[in-house]
Amino acid sequence: MSGPINKLGYQPLAPILPVMEPTKFSSFQDLKNSVMQQRLKQKLWAHIIVSNPGLIIQLERSDQLSNYLESKIESVLPLLDQLTSEGKADYIIEERCIHALVAEMRPYRFNYLWNVLEEEFNPFFKSWEQDGILTYELINLQQYCKDTFDALGFTMDDAYEDQIYNAITGMIDEYIRQQY
Secondary structure, three states: OOOOOOOOOOOOOOOOOOOOOOOOOOOHHHHHHHHHHHHHHHHHHHHHHHHOHHHHHHHHHOOOHHHHHHHHHHHOHHHHHHHHHOOOOHHHHHHHHHHHHHHHHOOOHHHHHHHHHHHHOHHHHHHHHHHOOHHHHHHHHHHHOHHHHHHOOOOHHHOOOHHHHHHHHHHHHHHHHHHO
């Protein structure tokens, strides 16, 4: 075995990595903001996983997930700075920033499809759930129903209006007939 020998005459079993300089913060507030940004990123990621898993898959396929999360966090930095300078409590800052981060992700089409599928097509819902393909099929349904959602101007406020509910139920029925 060859390699550098330390001052005590021992050769390390594994290479010794150079010591990395710790991240330096000019103030406690900078450290606090950095921690807040990390928490916001984690909560944003968790929100997307639950409410829009198709987006996560799309971003991972294109190797853009990290960039997407970073750019979203950067978009709320002015709000974070403003609320911090106003002396708002951390939980208020976090809540307002998360609300701003997910505002454009509303309405929750994935959750809406989940509810309609469970209510109107329960045998398929249960079968897909047991087979472990429910999320996969809901992502496919979300894409399949995208034009209908867009054309009807879908929002959660009017999600259960008859026109929207019937149109989406019809699209799910059509999807199931084509696939199964």
